[in-house]
Amino acid sequence: MTEFTPLASLVGGAMIGLSAVLLMMWEGRIAGISGIAGRLLPPYRDGAFLSRLGFVAGIVAAPLLIAVMNGAPVAQTVSANVPLMIVAGLLVGFGSVWGNGCTSGHGVCGLSRLSTRSMVATATFMATAFITVFVVRHVIGG
Known part of the structure; x- marks a missing residue:
């Protein structure tokens, strides 16, 4: 069983919500990870490759950043x-x-x-x- 961390959960949820709102506001797109990641592969249908790459890079970098800040790796099963x-x-x-x-x-x-x-x-x-x-x-x- 994983430990419940209400503050981290609240901050994480707020960040997910904020990123979804900002993506909708700036790009007019839904923050669906499968669509964003799938559209990183050719053929490219629009000029949003770099914003998609940045979104996916942020998802990959976030646990690494947390590990650096906490001084310990993020536990995964x-x-x-x-x-x-x-x-x-x-x-x-x-x-x-x-x-x-x-x-x-x-x-x-x-x-x-x-x-x-x-x-x-x-x-x-x-x-x-x-x-x-x-x-x-x-x-x-x-």
Whole structure:
């Protein structure tokens, strides 16, 4: 079980919300990570490559910055089951394409805009996550 850190959670949530608002204000785009990362690959359809690269670089740099500031690495638990991780990654990618967005696009930006499609998508991926965790922990034993 991970430790609950209310202040860090509040600051992190505020930063996510602020970045989503700023991206919508400056670029007119939803802060959906799958779309932003996917559009880093050619063919480039617009001139927003550098802003997308900066957004993804910020996501990668944030935990490294926290590690430097805290003097300790950020604890991560990752499965050693490589086939399971590959299947999980493919399923997440498929779901992101099929659902026209990811957790950040639907769950953060879509819900805040009261989008019905995002409400359905968020309920679907949350229910799927609950079921998956139950099956992996209690049925498969992973």
